[in-house]
Amino acid sequence: MADPSSYRPAPGTVPTSPGVYTFRDADDRVLYVGKAKNLRNRLANYFQDPAHLNPRIRTMVFAADHVQWTVVSSELEALNLEYTWIKKFAPRFNVMYRDDKTYPMLAVSVKEQYPRAFLYRGPRRKGVRYFGPYPKAWAIRETLESLTRVFPVRTCTTGVYRRHEQLGRPCLLGYIDRCSAPCVGRISPSQHMDLVDGFCSFLAGGTTEKVMRDVRREMEAAAENLDFERAASLRDQLTAMDSAMEKQAVVFSDSTDADVIAVAGDDLETAVQIFHVRGGRIRGQRGWVVETTDAGDATPALLADFLTQFYGQSAELADATESAVGGNSRAAASREVTLEPVPREILVPVTPEDADGLASWLTGLRGARVELRTPQRGDKRALMETATENAQQALRQHKLARVGDITARSSALEELREALWMDEPPLRIECTDISHIQGTDVVASLVVFEDGLPRKSDYRRYRIREAAGDGHSDDVASIAEVVRRRFQRYREDRSAVPAGDDAGDRLDGEVSVADVEKGAKRFAYPPQLFIVDGGRPQVEAAQAVLDELGVTDVTLVGIAKRLEELWVPGEEYPVIIARNSPALYLVQQIRDEAHRFAITFHRASRGKRMTRSVLDDVPGLGPKRRSQLVAAFGSVAKVREAGEDAVAALPGFGPKLAASVMAALGPATEPSTEPTTGPEPPTDS
16 A cells, blocks of 8 residues: 555646546556546645545545546536546446346337337346336336236237247237237237337326326217227226326426435445436436445535436436437337436435536536426425435445345455465455366356456456367366466556656656546456466466466465365465355355356357358358348258359349359359258256
């Protein structure tokens, strides 16, 4: 750890302009990203007496090795750049707003011929419209049950749909009129899409009252015509719509479009809750729990960080969704009822830092004026109090649920430090594993854990080039090859990080945006602990590579499967850790994740090889044209028999491409190099 006074910028060298600054460790890893109206005043706060800093910031300044800053032209530009770098570098000491749990959503697959409505959890995907999130999964099921009485859209999975399509009869939902049964042709694609549009419009609140008025008018007309069966069915539809609407309480007028944000916290952690109000109704609720960054009342700073990250990500998701549905004219026509990612009004408990700059930035994201304000009385104040109570409850539940996990991870890292005689707990751990079947498709995985949790963005996959091939493999040499390639990459990335001409330039600290982006190398710093899946031979081979490359600041161990012992280079006997130890459990978890990642890559590689065709090597022949060839002639052998003129006559082909295809296939007397059916894939051990 470095003393902050050793890298404090010289007096007068920090400009008074607005800008963005980064604290970095000795490996040039970004630890913290911040913005400032006045860089000189803001950075001076970090170099005061450490006793006056809160514990988190004090730990950060001692973990850092130097500070850099980038001057920008305005506060708004600083806000944009700070958001971009927090997302890019994921700094350890910045508060990262991630959901405290995965909320379920109601999804509609609008890109399918017959779109499907279903419950969904997880990241958003292209070609799917989402409604929610809902607090409970049962709320989505009840909403679906109610609305499919009015809009009988498809809700079955693809497998169920295809099975009943082959059987020629609908499922139970089709018989009881809860599904329009597109699987047996009861409804055309355009008619089903009309139902889907009405379903989505109702959920989005765009035509709720209009739909209910139309159904009520039709019910009254049926009753006047003495069609009581039809009138009873429409009455049940109205009851179902009323039931669905009751789940989303009316809180304001129909024109209200706002997000209500509440905060509750203590000296260690802070809970943030947000209520999405659209069309006067609560359309969703989300929550986060993050570490408290400052002692005392730091709510304005926390709100500024939250607004930047949350609405920046929401706007990006909205852009991606719009791009996904842009080619679908019907979906594009219904976009006016889609919820805006940034509402007209954002209600906050206190005024955030740089409120004017945030409002300008949010206005740019929305494309229309956005107002930040604190409600003082009335219904909006009452809803703010409800949101605050939810935040308090979320914080209480989080502490009860998460304290065990945090304690276990900290205990595991400390036990590993003691067992392996390390100076500090291994905050970054990497592990590699080899996967193959009898020397074929030999691949390796590299997984990364930071602070005891997987960092999947840093995972890597390798194809073994030198130590395997032609049906043979050497696990020891394969481990050595992966270690060499990984740490050669470390040396290359480290040498690519811009550090100035000399130490004096580094202490001066000012860098351009391009320099920072150029230096964003994920492997420009080594792990504290590197694990190989294997025993003493694998460990010794990996250590020989590290010695050859001059890497001396990495602790290397191997975990053997037989007794789950840890092998250390140069030691005759392994390190034995208690079977019930959190440290051994963590090492096993990392090893199993490396094994899973390697197996997944191996299966994908093997499947691709077994389905490979000689057509794959034809230059200028893409997947679409290959499929066109096989569809036109039936097989590679028949393409060869058809001849060059027949291939050139296909749409999109010409004499040049046809000649390339025939040259790759060879003369007609040769047998086909592609089997009609491949062998059954062997099972992984």
